Amino acid sequence: MKLFPTQEVGSLSRAPFLKKITLKTIEETKAWGEKLGVEDLDRLLSILEKEKLTEEDTKILYDYASLFGIRFFESAGLDVVWDGEQKRIEMYEHPLRYVKGFKFHGVVKVWDAEFYRKGAFIDRPELIKPYHLEEFLFVKSKARREVKIPLTGAYTLAEWSFDEYYIKKYSDLDDPVEARLRAKEDMTIDIAEKIIRPNIISLVEAGAKRIQIDEPAVTSKPWEVPIMIDALNRSVKGINAKITLHICYSDYTKLFPHIAEAKIHQVSIECANRDTRELGVNDEKRPGYAILDYFREYTPWIEVATGVIDVHTDFIEPPELVRDRLLYAAKKHGDPSKIIACNDCGLRTRSWEVAYRKEENLVRGAELARKIMS
Amino acid sequence: MLEINGFVTGAYPRSEELIKAFRKYFKKEISREELKKKILDEVKEIVEVQSTAGLKYIVDGMFEWHDLLRPVAENLSGVEINGLARWFDNNTFYKKPIITRNISSKDSILKDYIYPEIIPPGKWKLILPDPYTFISLSENRSGLKLDQLLFRYAELLNEELVELEIEYGIGQVQLSAPSLVWSKLDEDTLYLVGDAVEEMLKNVKAEKMIHFFFGDGLNVLPHVLEYKVDVLGFDLTRTNLMKLAEYDIESIALGIIDGRNSLIEDVEVVLKKVEKYLNKKEPRLLYITPSCDLEFLTPEIAREKTILIKRIVNALREIF
Numbered sequence: 001m002k003l004f005p006t007q008e009v010g011s012l013s014r015a016p017f018l019k020k021i022t023l024k025t026i027e028e029t030k031a032w033g034e035k036l037g038v039e040d041l042d043r044l045l046s047i048l049e050k051e052k053l054t055e056e057d058t059k060i061l062y063d064y065a066s067l068f069g070i071r072f073f074e075s076a077g078l079d080v081v082w083d084g085e086q087k088r089i090e091m092y093e094h095p096l097r098y099v100k101g102f103k104f105h106g107v108v109k110v111w112d113a114e115f116y117r118k119g120a121f122i123d124r125p126e127l128i129k130p131y132h133l134e135e136f137l138f139v140k141s142k143a144r145r146e147v148k149i150p151l152t153g154a155y156t157l158a159e160w161s162f163d164e165y166y167i168k169k170y171s172d173l174d175d176p177v178e179a180r181l182r183a184k185e186d187m188t189i190d191i192a193e194k195i196i197r198p199n200i201i202s203l204v205e206a207g208a209k210r211i212q213i214d215e216p217a218v219t220s221k222p223w224e225v226p227i228m229i230d231a232l233n234r235s236v237k238g239i240n241a242k243i244t245l246h247i248c249y250s251d252y253t254k255l256f257p258h259i260a261e262a263k264i265h266q267v268s269i270e271c272a273n274r275d276t277r278e279l280g281v282n283d284e285k286r287p288g289y290a291i292l293d294y295f296r297e298y299t300p301w302i303e304v305a306t307g308v309i310d311v312h313t314d315f316i317e318p319p320e321l322v323r324d325r326l327l328y329a330a331k332k333h334g335d336p337s338k339i340i341a342c343n344d345c346g347l348r349t350r351s352w353e354v355a356y357r358k359e360e361n362l363v364r365g366a367e368l369a370r371k372i373m374s
Numbered sequence: 375m376l377e378i379n380g381f382v383t384g385a386y387p388r389s390e391e392l393i394k395a396f397r398k399y400f401k402k403e404i405s406r407e408e409l410k411k412k413i414l415d416e417v418k419e420i421v422e423v424q425s426t427a428g429l430k431y432i433v434d435g436m437f438e439w440h441d442l443l444r445p446v447a448e449n450l451s452g453v454e455i456n457g458l459a460r461w462f463d464n465n466t467f468y469k470k471p472i473i474t475r476n477i478s479s480k481d482s483i484l485k486d487y488i489y490p491e492i493i494p495p496g497k498w499k500l501i502l503p504d505p506y507t508f509i510s511l512s513e514n515r516s517g518l519k520l521d522q523l524l525f526r527y528a529e530l531l532n533e534e535l536v537e538l539e540i541e542y543g544i545g546q547v548q549l550s551a552p553s554l555v556w557s558k559l560d561e562d563t564l565y566l567v568g569d570a571v572e573e574m575l576k577n578v579k580a581e582k583m584i585h586f587f588f589g590d591g592l593n594v595l596p597h598v599l600e601y602k603v604d605v606l607g608f609d610l611t612r613t614n615l616m617k618l619a620e621y622d623i624e625s626i627a628l629g630i631i632d633g634r635n636s637l638i639e640d641v642e643v644v645l646k647k648v649e650k651y652l653n654k655k656e657p658r659l660l661y662i663t664p665s666c667d668l669e670f671l672t673p674e675i676a677r678e679k680t681i682l683i684k685r686i687v688n689a690l691r692e693i694f
Contacts, residue, residue, distance in 0.1 A: 105636055106672035109388060111458055111467040112440045113396040118672070120636045160465055162636035171643050174616045177590070221463045 004341045004366040005079040010150040011346030012084025015065035036071035076359035080146045091152045098131040120162035130202035148210035154192035155228035159217035192231035212244040222254035233263045248345040252291045268305035270344035281328040292332035307344030309358045316357045322365020341366040378660045378690045380683035381429045384667025385436035413437045417489045427684040431499035431546040434489040441468035445487040452477040462588045471512040483534045490542040497545045504549035505570040528574035544580035555589030564597040572602040587666040609665040625659035633664035636675045662686045
């Protein structure tokens with residue numbers, strides 16, 4: 001088996017032509033299309049030159065955006081790809097648009113002038129229709145590499161929402177902490193069984209072999225980690241696919257020991273963001289990978305997709321830095337076959353130029369590490 | 375005779391329009407004056423909502439405050455602002471202050487963040503982080519010890535409070551103290567903080583309150599009964615009210631309206647809980663409040679919850 005296979009995490013910023021169409025964006029589209037080897041580029045360019053786009057044109061543009069995303073990662077040389085989530089709004093609002101029993105209330109602040117549109121579960125949720133199926137079928141039909149589809153996990157959807165239904169059941173309890181915990185558990189399990197699981201089943205029936213469940217919210221309430229694990233296990237029970245759990249910008253120590261109960265094959269974590277940029281394979285140079293001690297100790301059977309690319313900076317990691325991060329991660333974990341070369345998180349906040357150079361070096365760095373290990 | 379009143383315990387949410395105005399201001403697409411006009415409109419509206427709800431004290435909405443620590447962090451010498459850190463267990467983040475050397479006051483700390491002139495005289499409620507919350511949520515690179523920083527912070531903020539009281543008159547000062555209850559602190563620290571709180575509030579004539587939220591209020595009891603404050607406030611989404619009834623608290627603020635959930639509480643359910651408490655305890659002063667800031671909600675729901683305070687207070691007054 002190939003050591004240090006490379007994969008991405010999910011998002012990429014919008015394809016140039018999904019922004020305002022100007023002469024500049026048309027030129028950018030042409031340049032990227034040629035660089036990435038996107039097929040039928042002339043058809044896309046002719047649509048972009050139209051004065052007014054029809055609904056059908058817009059649909060075609062989104063298909064092209066997905067195709068650009070796939071070719072972006074393939075052309076950079078990654079082993080496992082996705083389309084950069086070109087057809088999604090974001091990870092919270094998009095899925096909940098397809099859920100009955102949920103109501104959007106309005107925007108709430110995340111920090112300063114950043115916000116998201118938040119809503120409440122007002123009843124037990126019901127899935128209107130699997131919301132990633134069409135997107136997956138398109139990617140599957142175009143991709144030349146293995147595909148991994150990301151979807152937001154039940155716990156994060158619950159944690160980022162208000163609860164106007166479940167908490168009522170426990171209003172008689174004197175202990176407010178227990179009331180909230182029980183309500184949260186009920187809500188998260190319902191979301192897992194009624195929303196996430198049917199989505200996963202539809203994807204696997206359509207041929208998905210790799211599913212990534214994103215749970216960025218999980219360590220914000222460390223005492224609720226067992227709820228996330230239970231919901232995750234219910235989401236994937238009996239599913240025949242490789243399951244990745246992606247968690248970023250978190251205190252990973254809070255996952256232990258509970259994560260050992262998770263029915264997953266791989267965990268994807270952010271490490272580069274907390275590492276130094278100096279070369280070296282010792283503890284001092286590689287503080288970002290200290291958490292691998294825990295994975296070696298508690299879950300040696302789980303693959304760790306370690307972030308060796310920081311997605312929150314334009315710094316382009318040289319291949320040698322990627323190499324050293326992977327070699328150190330392998331040494332720390334003890335089983336190099338369990339280390340996957342990955343980004344910290346999605347690349348949504350980086351320009352395509354920066355993201356592409358980062359991905360090229362991810363692939364080059366993994367090759368360098370492989371050579372040394374062989 | 376039991377006196378029952380209500381007020382809020384923190385910031386109100388910015389409207390979508392105001393958030394966008396802040397974005398434009400950051401991008402230099404609008405001027406400070408244009409932004410301030412929009413803020414002022416929202417201040418006036420939220421003051422009106424609280425007045426209509428008959429709240430005893432009124433906040434200006436704290437729309438200028440990006441987070442609880444920022445106005446102080448931005449206006450103390452020896453403090454820099456760093457990257458984002460999670461605000462307790464919320465999907466909300468604050469910018470971490472870095473204390474690089476002994477702190478001192480640049481000028482007025484709060485003048486660009488407050489709108490007391492919009493609030494009827496004597497009713498203005500001013501909210502500040504308590505010394506421990508500010509210092510413990512900052513990164514200390516100054517080489518100074520915790521006690522030195524706590525007291526320096528307390529002295530500087532005390533000067534500010536006394537000046538603001540002279541200039542505008544303050545109805546109530548609330549120290550927001552989530553860090554004191556987020557985890558259980560040792561006895562020595564709690565006593566040390568008590569002294570720093572006393573220093574921060576000395577010579578302040580307004581009603582003095584300390585509000586414990588995002589954690590279990592039992593973590594600080596009985597020690598805080600000795601704090602030199604008039605009112606102790608608790609987050610009843612994290613604290614068992616019946617266990618709180620084991621302590622004698624003369625003036626208590628019950629944070630029984632969930633500031634982090636959109637469900638509008640059933641008045642009957644709330645009354646039942648408060649009645650159960652009042653059957654065990656007889657405080658002199660009882661305040662009905664949200665558990666924490668209302669900024670985690672949408673503006674519409676925050677307004678509804680403000681009106682809810684009035685409904686609960688009125689219902690309780692009828693019973694007691």
